[in-house]
Amino acid sequence: MSNKHEKVWDDCLSVIKDNVTLQGFKTWFEPIKPVKLDNNVLTIQVPSQFFYEWLEEHYIHLLKKIIRKELGDEGRLEYSIIMEGNYSDSSPYTVKIPTSNRRAIKNPAVQVPVNVGSKQIKNPFVIPGLKKINVDSNLKPNYSFENLVEGDCNRLARSAGFAVAKNPGGTAFNPLLIYGSVGLGKTHLAQAIGIEIKNRFENKTVLYVESEKFIHQFIDAVKNNNVNDFSHFYQMIDVLIIDDVQFLAGKEKTQDMFFHIFNHLHQTGKQIVLTSDKAPVEMLGMEQRLLSRFKWGLSADLQTPSLETRIAILEKKMYADGIELPKDVVEYLAYSITTNIRELEGALISLIAHSSLNRKAVTLDLAKQMIDKFVKNTAREVSIDYIQKVVCDYFDLPIELLKSKTRKREVVQARQIAMFFAKKMTKSSLANIGMHCGGKDHATVLHACRTVNNLQETDKQFRKYLDDLEKKLSIQ
Numbered sequence: 001m002s003n004k005h006e007k008v009w010d011d012c013l014s015v016i017k018d019n020v021t022l023q024g025f026k027t028w029f030e031p032i033k034p035v036k037l038d039n040n041v042l043t044i045q046v047p048s049q050f051f052y053e054w055l056e057e058h059y060i061h062l063l064k065k066i067i068r069k070e071l072g073d074e075g076r077l078e079y080s081i082i083m084e085g086n087y088s089d090s091s092p093y094t095v096k097i098p099t100s101n102r103r104a105i106k107n108p109a110v111q112v113p114v115n116v117g118s119k120q121i122k123n124p125f126v127i128p129g130l131k132k133i134n135v136d137s138n139l140k141p142n143y144s145f146e147n148l149v150e151g152d153c154n155r156l157a158r159s160a161g162f163a164v165a166k167n168p169g170g171t172a173f174n175p176l177l178i179y180g181s182v183g184l185g186k187t188h189l190a191q192a193i194g195i196e197i198k199n200r201f202e203n204k205t206v207l208y209v210e211s212e213k214f215i216h217q218f219i220d221a222v223k224n225n226n227v228n229d230f231s232h233f234y235q236m237i238d239v240l241i242i243d244d245v246q247f248l249a250g251k252e253k254t255q256d257m258f259f260h261i262f263n264h265l266h267q268t269g270k271q272i273v274l275t276s277d278k279a280p281v282e283m284l285g286m287e288q289r290l291l292s293r294f295k296w297g298l299s300a301d302l303q304t305p306s307l308e309t310r311i312a313i314l315e316k317k318m319y320a321d322g323i324e325l326p327k328d329v330v331e332y333l334a335y336s337i338t339t340n341i342r343e344l345e346g347a348l349i350s351l352i353a354h355s356s357l358n359r360k361a362v363t364l365d366l367a368k369q370m371i372d373k374f375v376k377n378t379a380r381e382v383s384i385d386y387i388q389k390v391v392c393d394y395f396d397l398p399i400e401l402l403k404s405k406t407r408k409r410e411v412v413q414a415r416q417i418a419m420f421f422a423k424k425m426t427k428s429s430l431a432n433i434g435m436h437c438g439g440k441d442h443a444t445v446l447h448a449c450r451t452v453n454n455l456q457e458t459d460k461q462f463r464k465y466l467d468d469l470e471k472k473l474s475i476q
């Protein structure tokens with residue numbers, strides 16, 4: 001016949017089983033051993049301090065309820081924690097904390113002495129680094145799939161991400177590596193996957209972590225002899241999202257640890273999502289065995305968005321924030337900032353802030369002043385598209401005509417002017433300019449530039465057109 005403490009714990013387990021997922025039960029309750037029952041205090045033995053913290057963070061209410069039910073209002077629970085590397089040792093240390101004492105965990109400054117044989121340990125609840133991990137809370141609700149505008153630039157990565165979210169760990173895209181240059185939406189997409197998984201599979205543990213944080217947690221774990229807890233923690237995750245994995249380059253020990261975590265997760269059918277600013281082939285300082293694993297799944301890149309996608313992103317953002325702006329301002333922003341969506345959003349925000357602080361309406365002129373300052377330090381030139389748009393607006397012509405092969409006089413002149421400014425204000429080759437302007441060759445562009453130069457010397461009205469247009473196009 002089992003002892004009283006075993007019987008009580010058995011009864012507790014049968015209630016717990018009905019209230020947690022099977023996976024949660026296996027992971028967090030099966031390893032627990034009841035130790036004793038004294039004066040309505042049930043002591044249970046848990047495999048590590050981290051394990052104890054986890055129970056307190058995630059199952060406190062359930063445990064309290066059950067203990068009260070089993071042992072009455074005076075019932076309490078105490079943990080006996082097995083020290084690191086001592087799993088089956090019979091000399092665990094006991095944390096004399098009832099389940100209701102959460103202060104010790106929430107506030108690391110609280111000193112709680114714990115007896116370990118004759119030694120006193122202070123702050124047994126603080127596992128530097130690990131303390132800061134808050135599973136599931138690292139997902140920002142705004143970074144959802146709904147808010148991620150789809151375009152040619154991200155179609156593959158986005159749909160692979162969505163497939164992963166529908167079936168985490170169950171597709172060939174494991175790991176899913178999303179790469180691309182700065183500010184193109186890697187974090188947004190990686191988080192969208194996490195959010196979608198949480199929406200679809202409530203019980204899955206999703207963790208988003210920046211690689212730098214992972215590195216620091218690991219360093220702290222080494223310093224504090226908590227490496228087992230660290231790896232145990234990461235091996236429990238169902239969906240591990242590591243952002244900016246390129247920062248692991250050159251960090252051999254961390255890569256080693258990550259390699260083991262990766263293998264464990266992959267073998268147990270867990271999903272891994274990685275982001276990087278480089279393709280795997282370009283990641284110098286990364287161990288070969290890790291690189292080859294990165295290539296097991298799918299590497300999908302994010303490209304710079306097209307003009308239409310940039311406009312759609314701005315419109316989505318404005319809609320979400322309840323902002324309305326004149327169409328030409330939105331277009332100007334999208335035309336001006338081409339390679340970084342974060343900058344594009346930043347420009348929009350500064351513009352709105354500036355206009356509301358100074359109580360000025362947002363006009364194209366204001367946008368120009370602001371944006372030109374905003375992107376001063378980034379390599380920037382007006383695009384051929386923008387020049388064509390401004391020229392067509394000025395002459396009130398549809399842009400399609402300018403891009404067509406028509407030889408109507410007024411269209412030819414506008415086209416030549418657009419070519420002239422494109423040559424003057426962009427680094428595009430003559431051939432490229434020609435291609436944008438009705439599929440002309442480089443000689444036609446050269447001819448256009450000469451014609452415009454000649455006309456501005458001889459025709460006053462024509463020179464006025466050029467001055468007006470130059471002002472509109474100018475970057476201060």
Ligand SMILES: Nc1ncnc2c1ncn2[C@@H]1O[C@H](COP(=O)(O)OP(=O)(O)OP(=O)(O)O)[C@@H](O)[C@H]1O
Nearest residue numbers: 147148149181182183184185186187188313341342
């Ligand atoms: N397709 C998109 N639709 C809507 N917003 C987007 C899109 N792509 C990026 N963004 C927005 O652009 C901003 C920058 O994106 P994010 O931080 O994900 O870029 P990143 O590639 O991770 O950058 P970094 O390389 O600096 O880490 C975010 O506010 C994000 O919401």
